[in-house]
Amino acid sequence: MLEIKNLHVKLEEEDKVILKGVDLKIGPGEVHAIMGPNGSGKSTLSYVLSGRDGYEVTDGSATLDGQELLEMEPEERAAAGLFLAFQYPVEIPGVGNMTFLRTAVNAQRKARGEEELSAGDFLKVVREKAKALKIDAEMLKRPVNVGFSGGEKKRNEILQMAMLEPRMCILDETDSGLDVDAMKLVSDGVNALRSEGRSFLVITHYQRLLDHIKPDVVHIMAAGRIIKTGGPELALEVETNGYADILGEVG
Amino acid sequence: MALASVKETALAARLACLPMQDGAGWLAVARTQALARLTAMGLPAKRDEYWRYTDPATLNAPEAAPAARFDPGDEAPAFDGIDRLKIVFVDGVFDAGASDDLAMAGVEIERLSRAGSVDIHWAQGLYGVLEARGQSPVQRPFAALNTAYATDGLLIRVTGQAARPIALIYVHKSETSDAILHHCIKVEAGAELTLLESGPAAARFTKVVEVEVADGGRFHHIRVQGRDHERRAATHLFARLGADALFKSFTLTANGRLTRNEAVIELTGRDARAHVAGAAVGDGDFHHDDTVFVTHAAEACESRQVFKKVLKNGATGVFQGKILVKPGAQKTDGYQISQSLLLDEDSQFLAKPELEIYADDVKCSHGSTSGAIDETALFYLQSRGVPRAAAQALLVLAFLAEAIDEVEDEAIAEDIRGRLEGWLARHAAKAQA
Numbered sequence: 282m283l284e285i286k287n288l289h290v291k292l293e294e295e296d297k298v299i300l301k302g303v304d305l306k307i308g309p310g311e312v313h314a315i316m317g318p319n320g321s322g323k324s325t326l327s328y329v330l331s332g333r334d335g336y337e338v339t340d341g342s343a344t345l346d347g348q349e350l351l352e353m354e355p356e357e358r359a360a361a362g363l364f365l366a367f368q369y370p371v372e373i374p375g376v377g378n379m380t381f382l383r384t385a386v387n388a389q390r391k392a393r394g395e396e397e398l399s400a401g402d403f404l405k406v407v408r409e410k411a412k413a414l415k416i417d418a419e420m421l422k423r424p425v426n427v428g429f430s431g432g433e434k435k436r437n438e439i440l441q442m443a444m445l446e447p448r449m450c451i452l453d454e455t456d457s458g459l460d461v462d463a464m465k466l467v468s469d470g471v472n473a474l475r476s477e478g479r480s481f482l483v484i485t486h487y488q489r490l491l492d493h494i495k496p497d498v499v500h501i502m503a504a505g506r507i508i509k510t511g512g513p514e515l516a517l518e519v520e521t522n523g524y525a526d527i528l529g530e531v532g
Numbered sequence: 533m534a535l536a537s538v539k540e541t542a543l544a545a546r547l548a549c550l551p552m553q554d555g556a557g558w559l560a561v562a563r564t565q566a567l568a569r570l571t572a573m574g575l576p577a578k579r580d581e582y583w584r585y586t587d588p589a590t591l592n593a594p595e596a597a598p599a600a601r602f603d604p605g606d607e608a609p610a611f612d613g614i615d616r617l618k619i620v621f622v623d624g625v626f627d628a629g630a631s632d633d634l635a636m637a638g639v640e641i642e643r644l645s646r647a648g649s650v651d652i653h654w655a656q657g658l659y660g661v662l663e664a665r666g667q668s669p670v671q672r673p674f675a676a677l678n679t680a681y682a683t684d685g686l687l688i689r690v691t692g693q694a695a696r697p698i699a700l701i702y703v704h705k706s707e708t709s710d711a712i713l714h715h716c717i718k719v720e721a722g723a724e725l726t727l728l729e730s731g732p733a734a735a736r737f738t739k740v741v742e743v744e745v746a747d748g749g750r751f752h753h754i755r756v757q758g759r760d761h762e763r764r765a766a767t768h769l770f771a772r773l774g775a776d777a778l779f780k781s782f783t784l785t786a787n788g789r790l791t792r793n794e795a796v797i798e799l800t801g802r803d804a805r806a807h808v809a810g811a812a813v814g815d816g817d818f819h820h821d822d823t824v825f826v827t828h829a830a831e832a833c834e835s836r837q838v839f840k841k842v843l844k845n846g847a848t849g850v851f852q853g854k855i856l857v858k859p860g861a862q863k864t865d866g867y868q869i870s871q872s873l874l875l876d877e878d879s880q881f882l883a884k885p886e887l888e889i890y891a892d893d894v895k896c897s898h899g900s901t902s903g904a905i906d907e908t909a910l911f912y913l914q915s916r917g918v919p920r921a922a923a924q925a926l927l928v929l930a931f932l933a934e935a936i937d938e939v940e941d942e943a944i945a946e947d948i949r950g951r952l953e954g955w956l957a958r959h960a961a962k963a964q965a
Contacts, residue, residue: 331915332911332914332915333911333915334907334911354914354919354920355911355914355915356914356915356917356918356919356920356923358915359914359915359916359917360917364915365915367912367915370912371908371909371911371912372909373906373909373912373913373927373930374930375927375929375930375931375933375934376926376927376929376930380926381913381916381926384913384918384922384926385913385916385917385918386917388916388917388918388919388922389916389917392917392919424930441916445916445917
């Protein structure tokens with residue numbers, strides 16, 4: 282599904298190299314987690330994959346089902362099936378959440394040569410999915426993320442994911458700012474989307490999210506590289522001993 | 533040469549090209565008085581305080597510069613889906629053949645030329661009267677010129693609930709037309725009217741609308757200024773409101789080499805409300821100026837000025853807005869916001885917000901900002917699959933929303949949004965080509 286090879290990335294504006302050769306391969310239906318200390322390049326990886334400005338890829342590739350992502354516009358990556366759940370979802374005053382969702386769904390359908398959803402059909406689907414995430418009608422009417430609590434913003438990200446039905450989902454610190462109940466709600470939303478044809482890359486600092494969203498593979502990232510890969514037990518090791526041991530071990 | 537004599541010469545040249553106005557009675561008197569006002573103040577010059585940001589040269593010129601007509605293609609005319617009484621002016625001249633029958637329940641409509649010849653008319657108390665009041669403290673020479681030389685116009689008296697909106701449809705036909713229209717509208721106590729205007733009216737258009745809204749009356753005004761790129765216009769809206777009266781005006785402006793929209797509003801009765809709003813979009817050789825003056829002369833009145841401009845490729849936006857709170861106008865609630873979205877570094881926005889307050893128990897706020905499109909929001913939308921141009925259009929409409937929200941009628945607001953979407957789509961395509 283997603284294959285990252287030898288990815289090197291620096292900041293566009295300054296000579297700061299952030300990713301120094303990332304290799305990662307995620308198969309269909311797999312859930313991978315990336316953990317790592319602050320500043321290791323986890324969020325940068327998610328931004329580079331989704332096409333945010335400000336980064337320069339100096340080497341390497343990232344393909345989704347064999348298609349080179351790094352040459353596409355952000356909207357083309359989305360239409361190809363990539364989705365990033367933001368660590369800090371963006372507030373857009375003046376644009377209703379419902380309008381936003383419908384514009385996004387129909388833009389992707391159009392890009393894939395599918396019929397746009399009628400207003401009625403769309404409303405039916407969105408209400409059903411919103412209900413599962415405990416997102417009420419009021420939240421759908423309000424401007425995108427404006428005045429939303431941290432938990433509401435993250436639930437809104439998962440709602441977008443559910444509506445857009447991407448094949449490759451990246452969750453960037455989706456657990457940050459969530460209380461226990463909200464984390465459960467968000468995790469349930471994610472788990473409901475797990476399927477054979479859909480893969481996940483979960484970026485997190487903490488093991489506790491991985492109690493809810495059980496990963497198949499755990500990677501440890503440090504200083505712009507993946508330094509260790511293992512099973513779910515790797516996350517537990519981090520939780521118990523911190524990153525110091527692993528960093529020391531790898532040297 | 534001294535400034536005064538330069539101004540005199542310019543005015544003489546300007547007036548020499550205007551048609552002589554016939555007529556006797558009250559209208560002739562009003563015209564003579566207006567000409568005296570104009571002669572005393574002269575034409576504006578760039579050094580005049582309220583013309584610093586907008587060069588009046590092409591408005592001062594004796595002849596209108598030619599302006600090609602815009603081809604709207606197969607786009608529906610403004611307000612097409614709204615059930616309305618249509619009154620058509622071609623290059624500033626009433627076209628009876630193209631207009632509906634002027635009879636409508638709740639409203640009396642007359643042409644200015646006909647009404648001027650009678651001895652006594654209700655419009656005597658309005659024609660040139662609000663314009664004259666509005667000349668102080670800021671001079672508005674083109675308004676006085678208009679009162680003196682208007683070639684056509686309507687006198688509309690609203691006595692009850694108007695059966696449908698009145699739509700003034702301006703048609704620009706001749707490439708060098710120079711139209712001068714003057715309308716007077718009197719909304720009697722408790723009566724209500726919606727006035728729609730759509731242009732472009734002429735290559736150069738000078739317009740005055742004087743509106744008196746009596747106690748408890750309601751007046752809604754929605755205007756769509758035409759898209760001719762080279763057109764020039766100086767329009768003036770003078771309004772006086774009685775107690776509990778409501779006045780709401782919204783203008784959409786797209787294109788135009790020079791547009792100066794002045795609004796002069798006086799709240800004279802308790803609990804009156806005046807909202808004046810504008811959304812302007814310009815690409816390239818576009819200069820748009822909103823000059824607004826709201827006077828609170830009574831207690832507990834509310835006023836809102838909401839002006840938003842989207843500018844690209846060197847377009848210029850100007851806002852000069854003032855709230856004057858007179859002594860005794862306690863419990864005033866005044867609000868003013870002027871904002872521009874600059875889509876590139878070549879465009880500019882010049883703003884001069886002013887507050888002058890002589891009462892101590894008032895709430896007045898004003899804000900003026902100018903900024904670029906939010907790149908983070910743009911990326912967020914793109915990451916959800918919305919193409920960049922569509923994402924930009926969505927954000928632009930969101931930026932304009934506060935102004936468009938001043939249009940109460942949802943069908944009309946939707947018409948406005950549709951027009952803006954069309955403009956944004958065309959101009960996004962142009963930028964990519």
